[in-house]
Amino acid sequence: MELSAYMHEKRIIIENTLKDIFVSFVSTPGVLRDAMEYMVFSNGKRIRPILTIAAYEAKGKSGDEVLPIACAIEMIHTYSLIHDDLPSIDNDDIRRGRPTCHKVFGDAVAILAGDALLTEAFRILADSRFTYRTNPRLLKQSIFEIASAAGADGMVGGQVVDVLYDGKEGSKNILHYIHMHKTTALIRASVRVGAIMAGAKTRELKHFTKYGECIGLAFQIMDDILDAEGDEELVGKKLKKDTGKQTYIKHYGIAASKIKLEQLIEEAVKSIDFLGENSNILKEIAQFIGNRSM
Amino acid sequence: MELSAYMHEKRIIIENTLKDIFVSFVSTPGVLRDAMEYMVFSNGKRIRPILTIAAYEAKGKSGDEVLPIACAIEMIHTYSLIHDDLPSIDNDDIRRGRPTCHKVFGDAVAILAGDALLTEAFRILADSRFTYRTNPRLLKQSIFEIASAAGADGMVGGQVVDVLYDGKEGSKNILHYIHMHKTTALIRASVRVGAIMAGAKTRELKHFTKYGECIGLAFQIMDDILDAEGDEELVGKKLKKDTGKQTYIKHYGIAASKIKLEQLIEEAVKSIDFLGENSNILKEIAQFIGNRSM
Numbered sequence: 001m002e003l004s005a006y007m008h009e010k011r012i013i014i015e016n017t018l019k020d021i022f023v024s025f026v027s028t029p030g031v032l033r034d035a036m037e038y039m040v041f042s043n044g045k046r047i048r049p050i051l052t053i054a055a056y057e058a059k060g061k062s063g064d065e066v067l068p069i070a071c072a073i074e075m076i077h078t079y080s081l082i083h084d085d086l087p088s089i090d091n092d093d094i095r096r097g098r099p100t101c102h103k104v105f106g107d108a109v110a111i112l113a114g115d116a117l118l119t120e121a122f123r124i125l126a127d128s129r130f131t132y133r134t135n136p137r138l139l140k141q142s143i144f145e146i147a148s149a150a151g152a153d154g155m156v157g158g159q160v161v162d163v164l165y166d167g168k169e170g171s172k173n174i175l176h177y178i179h180m181h182k183t184t185a186l187i188r189a190s191v192r193v194g195a196i197m198a199g200a201k202t203r204e205l206k207h208f209t210k211y212g213e214c215i216g217l218a219f220q221i222m223d224d225i226l227d228a229e230g231d232e233e234l235v236g237k238k239l240k241k242d243t244g245k246q247t248y249i250k251h252y253g254i255a256a257s258k259i260k261l262e263q264l265i266e267e268a269v270k271s272i273d274f275l276g277e278n279s280n281i282l283k284e285i286a287q288f289i290g291n292r293s294m
Numbered sequence: 295m296e297l298s299a300y301m302h303e304k305r306i307i308i309e310n311t312l313k314d315i316f317v318s319f320v321s322t323p324g325v326l327r328d329a330m331e332y333m334v335f336s337n338g339k340r341i342r343p344i345l346t347i348a349a350y351e352a353k354g355k356s357g358d359e360v361l362p363i364a365c366a367i368e369m370i371h372t373y374s375l376i377h378d379d380l381p382s383i384d385n386d387d388i389r390r391g392r393p394t395c396h397k398v399f400g401d402a403v404a405i406l407a408g409d410a411l412l413t414e415a416f417r418i419l420a421d422s423r424f425t426y427r428t429n430p431r432l433l434k435q436s437i438f439e440i441a442s443a444a445g446a447d448g449m450v451g452g453q454v455v456d457v458l459y460d461g462k463e464g465s466k467n468i469l470h471y472i473h474m475h476k477t478t479a480l481i482r483a484s485v486r487v488g489a490i491m492a493g494a495k496t497r498e499l500k501h502f503t504k505y506g507e508c509i510g511l512a513f514q515i516m517d518d519i520l521d522a523e524g525d526e527e528l529v530g531k532k533l534k535k536d537t538g539k540q541t542y543i544k545h546y547g548i549a550a551s552k553i554k555l556e557q558l559i560e561e562a563v564k565s566i567d568f569l570g571e572n573s574n575i576l577k578e579i580a581q582f583i584g585n586r587s588m
Contacts, residue, residue, distance in 0.1 A: 123441035147417035
C-alpha cells in the first residue's frame with residue numbers, strides 16, 4: 001500500500017476513535033467540549049498516533065487494541081499545542097490555518113481545555129470501555145512511557161527551556177535539550193508504545209527507540225527549516241517568527257541543518273532493518289518526515 | 295489516637311513520599327522543579343491524601359502501598375491550585391499565606407509547572423518504582439477514578455462553569471454543578487480510591503462514596519463560609535473576593551449554609567457506621583471539615 005493511502009486510512013480510523021472518545025464525555029460543559037473538539041479536530045497530521053499503530057503493525061500485530069492508546073497520545077499532543085499557543089507562552093494567533101484556541105474561546109477556557117485533554121488522555125488509557133482487551137501490565141508500562149515523555153523530564157521540561165531561552169543567545173547544548181525533550185520525547189514514546197503493546201523484546205525495543213529518536217529530532221529540524229523557508233499557507237501558521245528561538249538554523253545554519261536531517265532519516269531507516277519487509281511503512285514515514293512541506 | 299496526632303503523622307509520611315517523588319525527576323529544568331516544589335511544599339492541609347490513607351486503613355488494611363496513589367492525588371490538587379490562581383482564571387496573588395506560583399515564577403512557568411504536576415501524577419501511578427506492589431487491575435481502576443474526577447466531567451468541568459458564571463446571576467443548579475464538580479469530585483475520588491485499593495466490595499464502596507460526597511460538598515460550603523467571615527491570616531488567602539462567584543452564601547444565605555454544612559457532616563458520619571470502630575478516624579475527619587478555620 002502506498003504511504004499516502006495508508007496514512008489516509010489510519011487518519012479516518014483515528015478520527016473515528018477520537019469521536020467515540022468524545023461521546024464518552026457525559027456532563028462536560030458545552031464550551032469546554034467545544035474548545036477541546038475545536039483543537040482535536042483541526043486537520044492535524046496525526047503523525048504520533050499513526051506511528052503508534054505502524055510500530056504495532058510492524059511487529060506483525062493487527063487490530064484495534066492499540067487505537068485508544070494512540071488517540072490518548074494525540075490528545076496529549078493537542079493539549080500541548082493549546083498551551084504553547086497561549087499569550088504568556090508562544091503567543092500564537094494562527095494554528096493549522098485557523099485562529100488558535102484561546103483566540104476563539106479566551107485564555108481561561110483554553111488553559112482548562114488543555115488541562116482537560118491531558119487528564120482525559122489518562123482516563124482513556126485506564127477506561128475499560130476502551131482498553132478492556134488490554135493486558136493491564138502492558139497498559140501500565142504504556143501509561144508510564146507516555147507520562148514520562150510528556151512530563152517534567154520530557155515535553156514540559158523542553159517547553160520550559162524553550163520559553164526561558166527565547167530571545168537569548170543559548171547554545172548547541174541548550175538547543176539539543178529543547179529538541180530532545182519538547183518534540184522528540186513524545187514522538188519516540190509514540191513508537192515505543194506501539195512496539196511495547198505488540199510485545200517487543202528489550203533488544204527490538206532498542207531499535208524502535210533509535211528509530212523514534214531519529215525521526216523525532218528530524219521532525220523538529222524540519223519544523224525549524226519550514227519556519228525559515230516554508231510556505232505559510234501550507235504550514236498553516238505564522239512563519240519566520242522563531243527568530244528569537246533556539247533553532248537548528250540559528251546554531252548550525254540552513255545547509256548543515258538539511259544535511260543533519262538527511263542523516264537522521266537514513267539512520268532511522270537503518271535502525272529498523274531488522275524488521276525486514278514489515279519495516280516498509282515505518283521507513284516510508286521516516287522519508288515523509290524528511291520531505292514534508294506542512 | 296487523637297485526630298490531630300493522626301493527621302500530623304500522616305502529613306509527615308505524605309511529605310516524605312512527595313520528597314521521594316521529587317528525587318525521581320532526573321533531567322527537569324531547575325526553575326520548573328522549583329516552581330513545582332514551591333506549591334507542593336507550601337503547608338497544604340493534605341486532606342485528600344489523608345482521606346485516601348484513612349479510607350484504606352478503615353477497611354482494615356495498613357502499609358504504604360497506597361501512599362504513592364495518595365500523593366498523586368495531592369499533586370493533581372496542587373496543579374489545580376496553580377492554574378486556578380492564574381491571572382486569566384481567578385487572578386489570585388496570595389495562597390497559603392505566600393505569593394502564588396505565577397507571582398513568583400511568571401505565568402508561563404506557572405502554567406507549565408501545573409502541566410508537569412498533572413502529568414507526573416499519572417507517571418507516579420504507573421511507575422513501578424513506586425507501585426511495584428500494586429495489583430495492576432486495581433491500579434488501573436484507581437487511575438480511571440482519579441482521571442475521571444479530575445477531568446472534563448469532573449474538576450476541570452466545574453472550574454470552567456465557575457469561571458463562566460463569575461459575576462453572573464447564576465442559579466442553585468449552576469452552584470450545585472460547580473460545587474459537585476470543582477471540589478467534591480476529587481475529594482470523593484480520594485476516599486473511593488483508598489477503599490478500592492483496600493478491596494472494598496461494591497456495596498461498601500457505595501457508602502464510602504456517600505461519605506466522600508458529603509464531606510466534599512461540606513468542604514466547599516465551609517470554603518464559602520470562610521470566604522464570607524473567616525480570618526484572612528488563618529485562611530492564608532485574600533477573602534471576601536468571591537462576591538461575583540457562585541457560592542452557597544449567595545444562593546442560600548449564611549444561616550442556611552451553616553445548617554446544610556452540619557447536615558452533610560451528620561450524613562457523612564452515618565454513611566460509614568457499617569465500618570464499626572474502624573470508622574473513628576474518618577468520622578473525626580468529617581467533624582474536622584465541618585469545624586475548620588483554615
